[in-house]
Amino acid sequence: MLKKSGVILLVAIMTFISACGSGNNNNAESGSASPSAPPSASPSALPSDSPEPAKDPVTIKLMMYTANGQEETLKAMVDAFQQANADVKVDYEVVPYADYDTKLTTLLASGGEPDLFEVGYENFRTYAAKDLLLDLTPTIAADASFKPEIYKKLAYDAFNYDGKQMGVTESFSDVVLFYNKDLFDAKGMKYPDASWTWKEELEAAQKLTDAKKGIWGTYAPIQFYEFYKTIVQNGGGVFDASGKPTVNSPANVQALQWMLDKASKYKVSPALNDDTFNQPDADLNAFKDGKLAMARFGIWNFGGFKDVPFKWDIALEPGQTQKAHHFFADGLVASKNTKNADAAWRFMKFISSDPSAVSLRINAGWSVPAVADDAVMDAYYKIAPPESKKVVSEALDTLVLPPVGPKPEKWNELKTAVGDELDKAKLGKQSAQKALDNAQKKVEELLK
Numbered sequence: 001m002l003k004k005s006g007v008i009l010l011v012a013i014m015t016f017i018s019a020c021g022s023g024n025n026n027n028a029e030s031g032s033a034s035p036s037a038p039p040s041a042s043p044s045a046l047p048s049d050s051p052e053p054a055k056d057p058v059t060i061k062l063m064m065y066t067a068n069g070q071e072e073t074l075k076a077m078v079d080a081f082q083q084a085n086a087d088v089k090v091d092y093e094v095v096p097y098a099d100y101d102t103k104l105t106t107l108l109a110s111g112g113e114p115d116l117f118e119v120g121y122e123n124f125r126t127y128a129a130k131d132l133l134l135d136l137t138p139t140i141a142a143d144a145s146f147k148p149e150i151y152k153k154l155a156y157d158a159f160n161y162d163g164k165q166m167g168v169t170e171s172f173s174d175v176v177l178f179y180n181k182d183l184f185d186a187k188g189m190k191y192p193d194a195s196w197t198w199k200e201e202l203e204a205a206q207k208l209t210d211a212k213k214g215i216w217g218t219y220a221p222i223q224f225y226e227f228y229k230t231i232v233q234n235g236g237g238v239f240d241a242s243g244k245p246t247v248n249s250p251a252n253v254q255a256l257q258w259m260l261d262k263a264s265k266y267k268v269s270p271a272l273n274d275d276t277f278n279q280p281d282a283d284l285n286a287f288k289d290g291k292l293a294m295a296r297f298g299i300w301n302f303g304g305f306k307d308v309p310f311k312w313d314i315a316l317e318p319g320q321t322q323k324a325h326h327f328f329a330d331g332l333v334a335s336k337n338t339k340n341a342d343a344a345w346r347f348m349k350f351i352s353s354d355p356s357a358v359s360l361r362i363n364a365g366w367s368v369p370a371v372a373d374d375a376v377m378d379a380y381y382k383i384a385p386p387e388s389k390k391v392v393s394e395a396l397d398t399l400v401l402p403p404v405g406p407k408p409e410k411w412n413e414l415k416t417a418v419g420d421e422l423d424k425a426k427l428g429k430q431s432a433q434k435a436l437d438n439a440q441k442k443v444e445e446l447l448k
Contacts (some may be wrong), residue, residue, distance in 0.1 A: 001370045008097060017312065024245045037091070039076025048264070048447070053292075055087065057086065057087050057088050058087065058088055058089070058340050058343050059088075059089045059090075059340075060088060060090055060091070060114075060115040060116060060338070060340050060343050060344050060347060061091045061092075061093075061114035061115050061116070062090055062091065062092040062093070062114055062115070062116045062117070062347070063092070063093050063094075063095060063100075063103075063104065063107075063113075063114045063116070063117040063118065064092065064093075064094055064095070064117070064118045064367070065094070065095055065096065065097045065100040065118055066093055066118060066170075066171065066330050066362070066367060067092075067366075068095075068096050068097060068241040070364055070366045071094055072364075073360055073361065073364040074092065074189040076093065076360050077350075077351055077356075077357045077360055077361075078090045078092060078359070079349070080349045080350075080354075080356050080357065081346075081347055081357075084262045084350070085343075085346055085347075085350075087343075088340075088343040088346065088347065089192050090256060090347060093114070095392060097396050100118075101123070102389045104117060108127070108132055108335075109232060111337060113337070114335065115334060115335055115338040115339075115340055115344050116332055116333070116334055116335075116344050116347065116348060117332070117333060117335070117345075118170065118331070118332060119167070119328055119330070119331055119332075119333055120328070120329065120330060120331075121158060121159075121327075121328070121331065121401060121402055121404075122402055122404050122408060122411050124159060124161075124167060124331055124333060125161070125404045125408035126404075126408040126409055126411075127162075127333070128161035128162075128166055128323045129408055129409075131336065132335070132336055133161075133166045133167070133333050133334065133335070134166065134333070134334040134335060134336045134338055134341060134344070135164040135165070135166060135338055136164075136165045136166060136167070136334065136341070136345055136348075137164050137165050139341050139342055140165055140345065141343045142342075143345065143349075146349065147376070148374060150353045150371060150372060150373065151168065151169065151352075151370050151371060152370045152371070152372050152393065152396040152397070153372075153397075154216075154327075154396060154397065154399050155169040155172060155327070155329065155370035155396050155399065156168060156169065156370070158327070158329055158331070158399075158401055159329075159331045159333070163236050166333055166334075166354045167328045167331040167332055167333035167334070167348070168331060168332055168348055168349070168353075169330070169331050169332050169352065169370040170329075170330050170331055170332045170351060170352045170369070171329075171352075171361070171366070171367035171368055171369055171370070172327060172328060172329045172330070172362075172368055172370050172396070173298055173299055173300055173367065173368065174298070174299060174326050174327055174328065174392065174395045174396070174399065175229070175296055175297065175298050175299070175317070175325060175326040175395075176296070176297075176299065176314045176315065176316060176317060176325065176391055176392065176395055177192055177294060177295075177296055177314060177315045177316065177317045177318070178296070178297050178301075178305075178312060178313075178314055178386075179191065179192055179294045179313060179315065180290060180292065180293050180294075180297050180310055180311075180312050180315070181310070181311040181312055181313055182290070182310040182311055182312075183290070183293045183310075184204075184208070184210055184293070185311075185346075187207055187208060189204060189207060189208070189322060191313065191315065192204070192294065192315040192318070193315060194315070194316045194394075195344070196315070196318040197319060197320055198233075198258060198318055198319070198320045200318060201218060201294065201318040201447045202218075202262070202266060202268065204217065204218075204293075204294070205218040205262070205266070205268035205269075205293065205294065206266065206268055206295035208268075208294075209267065209268045211267070212336075214291055215290070215291055215292075215293065216268060216269055216270055216286075216291060216292055216293065217268040217269070217293050217294065218262060218268055218269055218292075218293065218294040218295065219269050219270065219277075219283055219286070219292050219294070219295040219296070220244060220259065220262075220269075220295070220296045221283065221296075221299050222253075222259050222260065222272070222422060222425075222426045223419060223422060223423075224415050224418050224419040224422060225258065225326070226259070226296070227255075227259070227325050227418065227422055228400070228402070229324055229325070229400050230255050230256075230258070230259055230324075231251065231252045231255040231256070232322070232324035232400045233255065233292075233317070233318075233319035233320050233321070233322060233323070233324040234251045234252075234254055234255040234258070234319075234321055235251045235260075235320070235321040235322065236249050236251030236252040236254075236255055237249075237252075237403065237445075238403035238405065238418075239403055239405050239406075240412075243405060243406035245405070245444055245447065246440075247418065247436050247439045247440040247443055248433070248436035248437045248439065248440040252436055253432050253433050253436055256422070256425065256432040256435065256436060257432045258320075260425060260426070260432060262274065264428075266394055270286075272332065272426050272427065272428065273427065274427075281404040283295060283297075284297070284301060284304065287305070287308075288304070288305065288308050289314075289370075290308075290309075290310055296317060298326075298328075299368070299392050302385070302386065305315075305374040305385070306385060311387065312385065313385070313386045313387050313388050314386045314388050314389075314391050314392075315388065315391060316391055316394060316395060316398075317395075319398075321396075322395055322398070323396055323398035324400045325395035325396075325398050325399055325400060326399075326400060327396065327399035327401060329370075330349045330367070332351065332352065334348070337361075352369060352370070352371075353369070353371055355376050357369075358371055358376050359376075359379065360378070362377075362379050362380045362383075363379070368380065368392060368393075370393075370396060372393075377390075378394060380392075381393075405447070406447065407446070407447055410446045410447070413446055414443060417439060417442035417443055417446060418442070418443065421436065421438045421442070422435060422439075
């Protein structure tokens with residue numbers, strides 16, 4: 001009996017082993033089996049040191065416009081990211097800027113938008129208000145390796161909407177004070193520095209202006225973009241903290257009067273009706289010709305001034321009650337519909353702040369990252385001219401966001417409404433007070 005039972009037991013064991021082997025072959029074909037354990041075993045029965053089953057990487061789709069002409073740099077960034085994140089594949093598309101908004105709007109309307117896409121600050125506010133973007137706050141909170149201090153604080157906060165972090169600044173441009181060092185040297189004058197206010201700017205401009213030689217001490221255009229930045233330098237703003245329009249506040253009227261007076265009263269800027277300075281790039285050409293001692297220009301003009309026959313540099317803009325500088329940002333955001341929030345966040349963080357991605361961007365001359373670490377940014381600061389390149393990043397500590405207001409979809413109409421009244425003041429058709437009173441009424445109508 002014992003021998004017979006043993007035979008029966010042996011047959012049963014061999015049958016069981018054969019069945020297991022058959023199951024293992026089936027799973028091997030499907031690619032789902034772990035080679036170190038029978039696939040028929042439950043997960044709880046696997047040895048604790050068994051490797052996890054291999055998983056295909058998740059794919060995130062990315063759409064950009066700033067990479068137009070920088071496709072090779074973008075590819076290098078994506079490759080670097082994927083090497084460090086083998087579980088993620090980035091499928092990217094670069095769309096020309098002229099077509100980008102139309103295509104993105106169409107994709108958002110159909111629900112076919114990519115996981116990640118680029119937006120300017122103004123469009124970011126519009127999409128956020130329409131609840132089209134992913135709140136990254138919980139994903140960021142779960143990322144123990146992330147430190148917001150890696151970014152310039154105000155640049156990082158720019159893509160926060162109603163207390164929710166919905167993106168990061170990928171790159172930016174700003175406006176600073178350019179000055180002709182040779183003209184300052186000829187007068188034995190000190191160069192502009194961070195301590196300057198409008199008072200010091202005016203005093204220097206008066207000494208530097210030489211009407212006979214056609215040299216002007218200072219210049220800034222009179223238009224909406226310059227206006228909304230200049231009024232902040234005087235403690236004003238287009239809206240108050242609650243979103244109420246304050247276009248004709250006393251601080252704003254005083255700031256506009258200062259903009260006008262530099263030409264009409266103090267004669268340190270070209271006449272307001274000077275048609276020469278109403279032509280495209282007239283101010284840039286005047287600076288190149290040595291006819292402007294100081295001027296407010298965007299940093300995207302660095303290359304255009306590289307070969308001028310004089311020394312020049314940059315400084316923070318003088319303010320009246322405080323500093324204030326333009327901030328034109330391109331950010332990365334995630335669709336609310338993405339199924340891969342963690343992967344999207346990891347790529348967003350990488351391309352905007354990782355030292356390898358930052359280095360690729362700087363070496364390619366592809367805009368400027370909003371990274372706070374001077375060691376990471378040092379390669380950018382060393383690219384001259386200008387000598388004082390660090391001012392570009394320092395300006396982010398006093399950045400001014402475009403005042404899109406409580407109805408960001410009305411942004412273009414708001415620009416036109418205020419800009420039209422500024423033009424009338426510039427041409428002497430109405431006072432600064434009257435221009436801003438009219439602009440206030442128009443903006444109030446837009447917000448109804």
